[in-house]
Amino acid sequence: MSIPSLSDIKRAHTRIYPYVVNTPVITSRTINELVDGEVFFKCENLQKVGAVEMRGVANYVFSTRSDLRKNGFATHSSGNHAQAVAKAAALAGVKAYIVMPQDAPPVKIAAVRGYGAELTLCEPNEAARKEACDKIVKETGAIQIHGYDDPIIIAGNATAGKELIEEEPDLDFVLCPVGGGGMAAGTTLITHYVSPSTKVILAEPENVNDAYLSFQSGERQTLPVDHKPTVADGLQISIGELNFEIIKKYADSIETVSEEEIISAMRFVWERMKMVIEPSAAVPVALLLKNKEQFTGKKTGVILVGGNVQVDNLPF
Amino acid sequence: MSIPSLSDIKRAHTRIYPYVVNTPVITSRTINELVDGEVFFKCENLQKVGAVEMRGVANYVFSTRSDLRKNGFATHSSGNHAQAVAKAAALAGVKAYIVMPQDAPPVKIAAVRGYGAELTLCEPNEAARKEACDKIVKETGAIQIHGYDDPIIIAGNATAGKELIEEEPDLDFVLCPVGGGGMAAGTTLITHYVSPSTKVILAEPENVNDAYLSFQSGERQTLPVDHKPTVADGLQISIGELNFEIIKKYADSIETVSEEEIISAMRFVWERMKMVIEPSAAVPVALLLKNKEQFTGKKTGVILVGGNVQVDNLPF
Numbered sequence: 076m077s078i079p080s081l082s083d084i085k086r087a088h089t090r091i092y093p094y095v096v097n098t099p100v101i102t103s104r105t106i107n108e109l110v111d112g113e114v115f116f117k118c119e120n121l122q123k124v125g126a127v128e129m130r131g132v133a134n135y136v137f138s139t140r141s142d143l144r145k146n147g148f149a150t151h152s153s154g155n156h157a158q159a160v161a162k163a164a165a166l167a168g169v170k171a172y173i174v175m176p177q178d179a180p181p182v183k184i185a186a187v188r189g190y191g192a193e194l195t196l197c198e199p200n201e202a203a204r205k206e207a208c209d210k211i212v213k214e215t216g217a218i219q220i221h222g223y224d225d226p227i228i229i230a231g232n233a234t235a236g237k238e239l240i241e242e243e244p245d246l247d248f249v250l251c252p253v254g255g256g257g258m259a260a261g262t263t264l265i266t267h268y269v270s271p272s273t274k275v276i277l278a279e280p281e282n283v284n285d286a287y288l289s290f291q292s293g294e295r296q297t298l299p300v301d302h303k304p305t306v307a308d309g310l311q312i313s314i315g316e317l318n319f320e321i322i323k324k325y326a327d328s329i330e331t332v333s334e335e336e337i338i339s340a341m342r343f344v345w346e347r348m349k350m351v352i353e354p355s356a357a358v359p360v361a362l363l364l365k366n367k368e369q370f371t372g373k374k375t376g377v378i379l380v381g382g383n384v385q386v387d388n389l390p391f
Numbered sequence: 392m393s394i395p396s397l398s399d400i401k402r403a404h405t406r407i408y409p410y411v412v413n414t415p416v417i418t419s420r421t422i423n424e425l426v427d428g429e430v431f432f433k434c435e436n437l438q439k440v441g442a443v444e445m446r447g448v449a450n451y452v453f454s455t456r457s458d459l460r461k462n463g464f465a466t467h468s469s470g471n472h473a474q475a476v477a478k479a480a481a482l483a484g485v486k487a488y489i490v491m492p493q494d495a496p497p498v499k500i501a502a503v504r505g506y507g508a509e510l511t512l513c514e515p516n517e518a519a520r521k522e523a524c525d526k527i528v529k530e531t532g533a534i535q536i537h538g539y540d541d542p543i544i545i546a547g548n549a550t551a552g553k554e555l556i557e558e559e560p561d562l563d564f565v566l567c568p569v570g571g572g573g574m575a576a577g578t579t580l581i582t583h584y585v586s587p588s589t590k591v592i593l594a595e596p597e598n599v600n601d602a603y604l605s606f607q608s609g610e611r612q613t614l615p616v617d618h619k620p621t622v623a624d625g626l627q628i629s630i631g632e633l634n635f636e637i638i639k640k641y642a643d644s645i646e647t648v649s650e651e652e653i654i655s656a657m658r659f660v661w662e663r664m665k666m667v668i669e670p671s672a673a674v675p676v677a678l679l680l681k682n683k684e685q686f687t688g689k690k691t692g693v694i695l696v697g698g699n700v701q702v703d704n705l706p707f
Contacts, residue, residue: 120665182662342702346498349436349667349698382665386658391703 076317078324079230081268084261087230088237091133094166096122098235100242100376105347110363111371115246117239120352120382124162124186126155127235127258127380128222134231135220136163144169146216151197151204153179154309155381156222161192172217174207176200180385223257224315233261239376240266246273247373250359251380253277253286253329254310256318258380267325273376274327278362280305281331286314286322290329295319306334306390309355309381336361338390344379354390356380392633394640395546397584400577403546404553407449410482412438414551416558416692421663426679427687431562433555436668436698440478440502442471443551443574443696444538450547451536452479460485462532467513467520469495470625471697472538477508488533490523492516496701539573540631549577555692556582562589563689566675567696569593569602569645570626572634574696583641589692590643594678596621597647602630602638606645611635622650622706625671625697652677654706660695669697670706 079087098118106114119127136148147170150160157173164171171192175184176199187194197207212219221228235258236249249266253259263275279286282303289296297313305311314322322329332340341357343364344350352360356379363370363377395403414434422430435443452464463486466476473489480487487508491500492515503510513523528535537544551574552565565582569575579591595602598619605612613629621627630638638645648656657673659680660666668676672695679686679693 125665345667345702346700349441351661351665351667384662386661386705387707389702389705 076226078317078321079226079233079264083226083230084233084237084265084268087134088234090137091130091231091234094133094137094163095130097238098122100239103348110367113374114363114370115239115243115374115376117235117376117378118350119235120350120356120379124155124158125381125383126159127232127378128155128159129162130234131228131231131257131261132156132159132163132220135225135227136167138227139218144218146218147171148220149208149211149215149217150174150220150222151208152222154183155383158183158186158190158383160220161187161190164192165190170217172211172215174204174211176204182385183383223255224317226317228257229261229264229317229321232258233265235378236262236265237269239378240270240273243374243376244270245374246270246376248274248276248370248375249378250276250278250363250375251378252307252310252355252358253279253314253322254355255312256286256314256322258378259326260318260321262378263326264321275325276362277322277326277329278359279329279331280307280310280337280358281333283311284331286319287329287331289314289319290323290326293323307337307354307358309353310358330362332358332361332365336365340364342391350379351382351384352379353381353384356382392542394633394637395542395549395580399542399546400549400553400581400584403450404550406453407446407547407550410449410453410479411446413554414438416555419664426683429690430679430686431555431559431690431692433551433692433694434666435551436666436672436695440471440474441697441699442475443548443694444471444475445478446550447544447547447573447577448472448475448479448536451541451543452483454543455534460534462534463487464536465524465527465531465533466490466536466538467524468538470499471699474499474502474506474699476536477503477506480508481506486533488527488531490520490527492520498701499699539571540633542633544573545577545580545633545637548574549581551694552578552581553585555694556586556589559690559692560586561690562586562692564590564592564686564691566592566594566679566691566693568623568626568671568674569595569630569638570671571628572602572630572638574694576634576637578694579642580637591641592678593638593642593645594675595645595647596623596626596653596674597649599627600647602635603645603647605630605635606639606642609639622653623670623674625669626674646678648674648677648681652681656680658707666695667698667700668695669700672696672698
């Protein structure tokens with residue numbers, strides 16, 4: 076696997092344009108006053124399926140030749156990636172086979188069904204998910220789509236940052252969460268290509284700080300099996316190989332935030348900005364609010380990665 | 392009190408323009424597909440203080456001569472009106488005296504304090520609220536601002552509908568909630584003046600249907616003391632006199648929705664449109680979803696009146 080080029084990202088953008096939303100970039104007077112600077116939020120919570128993952132997956136589905144994709148696509152995921160594969164396959168008019176753990180949020184299971192995907196529920200562990208998915212691939216000839224450790228996914232996800240920078244070209248900082256790194260690597264890469272003077276700061280929950288430790292040591296670390304839980308369920312995963320290679324080369328720093336900081340930032344965005352964002356999206360907002368002084372007098376872009384939340388089961 | 396003229400509303404708009412947000416009008420593909428028509432949401436949940444009330448109150452405060460407003464403003468309210476008076480007085484550089492019932496949502500009490508108002512908590516009943524407020528007015532010389540039954544408030548609130556119609560001039564319907572009628576009368580009036588072919592439909596919770604009954608009988612009715620409760624706390628109030636006069640003359644219909652329909656519409660907007668709206672704002676959305684066929688093939692405007700919710704105390 077090689078690092079996507081700027082042309083790869085530009086081609087991805089042209090390719091997915093008919094299938095995704097060019098989401099708005101919004102500002103909040105309250106936030107600007109708080110940090111005494113300018114902050115621009117790229118609202119991927121308003122993306123199709125409610126998350127930035129739609130971009131990477133649409134790039135994958137629509138860059139697969141139609142004779143090769145005729146048997147559909149498969150994946151295992153408990154979250155936004157599952158919904159994105161279901162939706163993108165439906166847009167391409169082919170089948171989607173989604174393996175989800177039994178304990179996935181009911182709202183996400185319902186959404187995947189709603190997009191017409193064929194759903195398989197399995198035991199909630201990595202081995203069971205992989206096994207069920209491999210079996211489906213063997214039986215159906217569907218193509219499996221990995222959630223983040225893939226140059227095509229990274230190039231697709233990078234288009235969110237591309238749109239942000241095109242709309243606000245003089246950013247001092249771009250903030251983005253990091254988990255598997257599909258979004259983080261894409262944002263890091265496009266910023267490096269088109270706005271090299273902008274610093275990329277990645278934000279990670281303290282409780283799942285494998286990307287932080289990897290960045291510090293220079294060696295990719297995986298998340299220990301007995302890691303602490305985080306409310307930012309979408310980031311509860313080890314950073315991918317290609318993802319880490321890109322981040323190590325081009326990101327400026329990785330910083331961590333506590334669970335309390337994430338929940339309080341999420342609540343702030345809901346109550347004051349009236350926007351529904353998911354906990355993963357609140358992680359860079361938490362960093363912004365924690366390290367205010369760093370962003371005073373500066374122009375900062377923040378990618379709000381998604382808005383899928385079980386509203387009857389909130390952390391506050 | 393006389394019905395505001397079109398000039399009154401235009402002057403109100405010019406007057407409050409520096410102090411309010413020209414809120415966005417948004418669309419939702421999901422909603423458009425559901426009703427098979429075009430729906431335009433005027434996002435007053437993104438207004439200052441998170442509610443359309445800011446418009447009417449700003450009109451009141453800034454149309455009061457500065458020598459007359461020097462002793463500040465007073466009001467009693469448990470909700471958005473209290474926040475709006477606190478904020479508008481602060482913008483005018485004068486004092487705000489707010490009487491709130493002890494059982495008002497903590498988040499609203501905190502917001503009023505945050506705007507620098509002088510707060511008086513009282514027993515949670517109408518008589519205690521009035522008494523406390525009258526006492527303050529007598530002692531301080533502050534001017535009391537009524538929440539809705541006032542031509543200046545109505546003219547200010549009408550500017551939300553004015554902006555909506557200017558942005559989307561060919562609406563077949565405008566939907567808006569009705570409680571005291573400050574917003575409903577304003578929207579009805581401006582639509583009558585500038586887009587007379589647009590039908591105005593007002594939506595009210597079944598449990599507090601005094602405006603509905605008034606409209607049916609042609610005689611203003613007040614809410615019985617033992618009325619059922621509604622989750623749409625902002626609408627739990629009898630329709631005002633001037634408000635009813637305007638609505639009776641110019642609105643096309645008033646229709647009611649159940650508590651279940653309100654809660655489910657609110658949840659729909661949160662989960663699918665990723666927007667935080669308060670229950671009162673969900674009332675016309677509930678009507679839209681209930682009577683889909685009526686809006687099929689049509690262009691409908693909906694005023695989302697506010698977004699102030701205690702996020703740790705939700706009806707779902």
